[in-house]
Amino acid sequence: MAEAEIDYAAVFQALPGMVALLTPELVYADVNEEFLRMAGRTREQLVGRYLFDVFPDNPGDPTANGSRNLQASLQRVIATGERDTMALQRYDVESAERPGEWEERYWSPVNAPVLGPDGRVAVLVHRVEEVTELIKARGARGSSRPQVLEAELYTRARELQALNERLREAHAREREVALALQDAMLPAPGPVGHHRAAVRYQPAMGTLNVCGDWYDLVDLPGDRIGVAVGDVVGHGLHAACVMGLLRSALSAVSRVAEGPAQALEVLGLYARSVEGAENTTVVETCIDWDTHIITYSCAGHPPPALLRTDGTVEFLDQATDPPLGARPDHVARPQATTPFTEGDTLVLYSDGLIERRREDIDTGLARLADALTRHLGTDPEPLADALLLDLLPAVGATDDTALVIVRL
Structure with a gap:
């Protein structure tokens, strides 16, 4: 027996709860019949219009924050690709019949993403439960115990909202301190001989998703430099402190050290004594202009990319090993070499540049290789800006990113 085709548009319209589909620009793409009924709006008043043009905050209430909270939730979904369940919200709505009059309304929203083929959010599903009647029971229900419970529910919801606000403020302060610490620990590099290099640190969008990544460039004897990029597991102020210890040690x-492998061996032993340093990833390279050889070793970190003058990209992945502290016993780390020619470009980076949720890492590496090829011949400084612009999400990255580019 053949399966019956499902009319998903009809199913959407018949859903019993309020559901709207929003574009990433927060414009109504579609709404179901229940949404129209409960919102007191026509389809023409919603579809194709910006959400907060249709439903702004009550201008007569200086404490109104419904639109701000909803916008923050929707932006989190766009940035993370994860569903976000909001706390109970008071979000007054202007009366459709009596313009200028605002109705006290309470909502329980859930926002969920629908991902496109590229792994980015293509549509937002905005589902809302109307709970005004529960919060504002009057008249026929009298002063019974249910009304007392509803009043308690409202009070607890307001307390939860206030607590969320305090937590956001505390996280914002932590972010400011962590970023200041990060800036002090990751200054612009000094001259590396006569060679051109560019560095970037791009903090994450969220208040806590910051300060685990670092870079380092050091002059070595002869016409050589060491270049490293690392990523501490975890975020926030503690991760910034661990990062500083590991960067200084490396x-x-x-x-x-005799080479990158030995440097990472010593760093791994040191990491065992630093709380929070376990499973840190790091790649260390040594560039020797006398021999035109790059020596490298990688501890669980994405491989450096070598952009050749002919436009081909080679990923340095022949000396990969687990992150720091991942093994219970000390084992010598691998080391590999590759030749380079004058004019090649070496790119080291942290995973924030290439990794995306629900996407294979090879996809991100291919995206990086394509971007490098398109910007062949670009000097390190503009190339660094171009890579961040091309590869980081437009709405803000959820992980910090370190980037080092050296013209060989």
Whole structure:
């Protein structure tokens, strides 16, 4: 027996709850019949219009924050690709019959993403439960116990909203401190001989998703430099402190180690004594202009990219090993070499540049290789800006990104 075709448009319209489909620009793409009924609006008043043009905050209430909270939730969904369930919201609505009059309304919203083929959010599903009647029970229900419970529910909801506001403020302060610490620990690099290099640190959008990544460039004896990029597991102020310890340690040991592998071995032993340093990823390279050889070793980190002058891209992935502290016993780390020619470009980066949720890492590496090829011949400084513009999400990255580019 053949399966019956499902009319999904009819199913959407018949859904019992309020559901709207929004574009990433927060414009109504479609709404179901229940949404129209409960919102007191026609389809023409909604579809094709910006959400907050249709439903702004009550201008007569200086404490109104419904639109701000809803916009923050929707932006989180766009940035993370994850569903967001909001706390109970008071969000007054202007009366359709009596313009200028605002009706006290309470809502329980859930926002969910629909991803497109590229892994980015293509549509937002905005589902809302109207709970005004529950909160504002009057008249026929009298002063019974249910009304008391509803009043308690409203009070607890307002307390939860206030707590959320305080937490956001505390997280924002932590972010400011962490970024200041990060800026002090990751200054612009000094001259690396006569060679051109560019560095970037791009913090994450969220208040806590910041300060785990670092970069380092050091002069070595002869016409050589060491270049490293690392990523501490975790975020926030503690991750920034761990990052500072590891960066300083690697910067020191790379000056006396026999090569990148030995430098990472020593750093791995040190990481065992630093709380929060376990499973840090790092890649260390040594560029030797006398021999035109790059020596490298990688501890669980994405491979450096070598852009050749002919436009081909080689990923340096022949010396990969687990992150720092991942093994219970000490084991020598691998090391590999590759030749380069004058005019090649070496690119080291952290995973924030290439990784996306629900996407294979090879897709991100291919995206990086394509961007490098398109910008062949670009100097390091403009190339760094171009890569961040091309590869990071337009709405803000959810992970921080470190980037180092050296013209060889």
